[in-house]
Amino acid sequence: MDTLTDNRRNIILIVGILFAFLYYPLLGHFVFYGQSHTLQMVLYSRLFIWLEVALLFCYARWGEKSRLLLWAEKSNGFWFYPASFAALYLLAIGAGIVSKIPLAFGLHDNQQVVREMAVIVNKNVPLMVFFCLTAGFTEELIFRGYLVPRLEALFKNKTAAVVVSAVMFSLAHYHYFSISETIFTFCLGVVFAIYYQWYRNIKVLIFTHAFIDFVSFVIFGYLQAHHLQR
Numbered sequence: 001m002d003t004l005t006d007n008r009r010n011i012i013l014i015v016g017i018l019f020a021f022l023y024y025p026l027l028g029h030f031v032f033y034g035q036s037h038t039l040q041m042v043l044y045s046r047l048f049i050w051l052e053v054a055l056l057f058c059y060a061r062w063g064e065k066s067r068l069l070l071w072a073e074k075s076n077g078f079w080f081y082p083a084s085f086a087a088l089y090l091l092a093i094g095a096g097i098v099s100k101i102p103l104a105f106g107l108h109d110n111q112q113v114v115r116e117m118a119v120i121v122n123k124n125v126p127l128m129v130f131f132c133l134t135a136g137f138t139e140e141l142i143f144r145g146y147l148v149p150r151l152e153a154l155f156k157n158k159t160a161a162v163v164v165s166a167v168m169f170s171l172a173h174y175h176y177f178s179i180s181e182t183i184f185t186f187c188l189g190v191v192f193a194i195y196y197q198w199y200r201n202i203k204v205l206i207f208t209h210a211f212i213d214f215v216s217f218v219i220f221g222y223l224q225a226h227h228l229q230r
Contacts, residue, residue, distance in 0.1 A: 013154045016059055020142050021168045023052045025175070037116045039124060046134040053138050056146055068141065070149040074200045084204045085211075088195065092212050095187035099180040113176045115220075122221040132217070136210025143169045143189065144196045144205055152197070162193040188212075 028048060035041050053068075060068045103109055121128045143165055152161035166189030173185045192205050 010154060012064055013150050016056070016064060017147060017150055017154065019059065020052070020056055020146055021172070023055075024049060024172060028175075037113070037120055039120055039127065042117065042120055042131065043127065046131060049134060049138045053141050056142065060146070069145045069202065070153075071145075071196075071200045073202065076199075076201065080201075081204060084195070084199070084201070085208050088191065088204065088208045089212065091191045092188055092208070095184050095191065098187055099184035102179055102183070107179065109179045110177045111180075114178050114181060117176075118217060118220045119224070122217055122224070128214070128217050132210045132213040135213050136206045136208075139169070139172075140192070140202055140205045140209055143172070144192055145202045148193050148196055158197055162190055162197070165193045166190045 028045070031048065032041065032045060057068045060066050121131050147165045147168065148161050151164050152158055155161060155164070166186050169189035170182050170186035173181055176182075192209070196202065196205060
């Protein structure tokens, strides 16, 4: 009887994990396939990801009979938050450096999709803010808040949960067709998953993720403007 219960629990976990991972790559492909990168498309794609969070919330509540975030948030003192942010941001810079290593050896990287997206987002400040907040909230809720605890429960192994969630996070960004973006998101996924395992604090991850994206867009906008002036 216990075996049947464990098997049913594992099936429920696997269904939720696969849905969380495949929702955008599969359903998003059918919804947005062939569409050019426009302001409307970027906006609709962000709303599409918010829908995934809503669906996962419903699945967790009625399918799993649990919460979206299995791990309760830990309360911490004031200085925990700026210290965590600073450490995570420095590690993100390190991940960015690592992601450029293949390029230093002459490997060609396709940045076209990333540039097209950045150009569109940089033209509209409210969209930029919405884009960054969406990435921070939805991706952290999905890949860290939802997936990491369930992968750990499924594999009964913390390391496997970190690696698999990071691979899923990286593959979810493969639609940019950028090698450096894929490596960066994998490294960031490892760092963020370990942090979430240690400190059980999703708020810091959400803020840091959104800030990383915002700074990236600001830097891109500055470099683009400087290039046009030359």
